[in-house]
Amino acid sequence: MSIFENLPIFILLLAFFVVFVIFLFGGFVMLSAGIDIQKIERGRRILLNSLYALFITLLITFVFFLVSYLLQRGEVLKPPEVPGEFPPSLVANFPPAPQFIKIDEYYFNGPWSLKENDVIDKAGVYTILCKKNGEYDIIYIGENEEASRLLRHSQYRCWLENCNQELKNLYLAAFWMPMEKYGYATEI
Incomplete structure (x- = not known):
């Protein structure tokens, strides 16, 4: 398997990772705000935006796999084919x-x-x-x-x-x- 075959999956994983980091950053801003209302609001906006980004990323992932499945008729979910032929059955070789x-x-x-x-x-x-x-x-x-x-x-x-x-x-x-x-x- 090459990196180019799995490039869309790597990009989607990277998007999930970025959203997770933004979510952690928003939580850190809210917790470190103390009684400062502006920092608390800023942390809430970051958390809400990260949740929206998570929803959008999930939607994009679903659409990507659905389109891939429909275009390739399910070949994305099939295991890779083994090169060459399988050895003959042992039952056929017995006298x-x-x-x-x-x-x-x-x-x-x-x-x-x-x-x-x-x-x-x-x-x-x-x-x-x-x-x-x-x-x-x-x-x-x-x-x-x-x-x-x-x-x-x-x-x-x-x-x-x-x-x-x-x-x-x-x-x-x-x-x-x-x-x-x-x-x-x-x-x-």
């Missing part, structure tokens, strides 16, 4: 939350469309789901120890038969675990 589906008491990753994700490359238990009316029905549960393509699975035609012959309704959910370390594949 999507992982999907889970609860089967019995276990949380399986997924469901994912079998049409788009037919390769299992980790060891674990997987389930093939059929989506009907927004709900998932389990049509197959299997386990996997090495990478395999589910669209080439021996039961693939059976899955299609149980899901109205539509690949778009077949979904995959997986519970990843190393088989040699944890033996709950049979438990699941």
